[in-house]
Amino acid sequence: MKNPNALNQMYRDLAEKEKSYRARALKMYPHICGSCSREFSGKGLKELTVHHKDHNHDNNPPDGSNWELLCIYCHDNEHEKHKMKGYGGAEKEFQAGGFSAFEGLDDLLGNKDGKKK
Ligand SMILES: [Zn+2]
Numbered sequence: 001m002k003n004p005n006a007l008n009q010m011y012r013d014l015a016e017k018e019k020s021y022r023a024r025a026l027k028m029y030p031h032i033c034g035s036c037s038r039e040f041s042g043k044g045l046k047e048l049t050v051h052h053k054d055h056n057h058d059n060n061p062p063d064g065s066n067w068e069l070l071c072i073y074c075h076d077n078e079h080e081k082h083k084m085k086g087y088g089g090a091e092k093e094f095q096a097g098g099f100s101a102f103e104g105l106d107d108l109l110g111n112k113d114g115k116k117k
């Protein structure tokens with residue numbers, strides 16, 4: 001095996017990508033949840049996350065038109081709504097974003113409705 005760290009590198013790149021578009025989105029938009037209008041600052045800011053309006057994380061236009069700042073709670077809601085439409089985009093996003101707190105939740109929800117393949 002030439003590069004046993006290739007997979008780790010891939011995850012690091014993903015994390016880097018997430019960080020960079022988050023930083024850009026936070027610079028571009030006021031630090032307010034687009035759904036519940038809560039305001040975030042200081043330590044609380046880590047609860048504010050970047051949602052991709054079209055649920056495609058590779059779609060990061062420089063003008064930020066695909067981004068929406070949502071608190072982790074509204075973000076979760078947003079994905080629940082989306083999942084109910086029969087599109088399973090949530091797991092990927094939360095894993096890529098490193099929101100380990102949501103992984104168990106997603107599994108629970110996924111098992112409950114039994115729609116996960
Ligand atoms: Zn919110």
Ligand SMILES: [Zn+2]
Nearest residue numbers: 050051052093
């Ligand atoms: Zn999202």
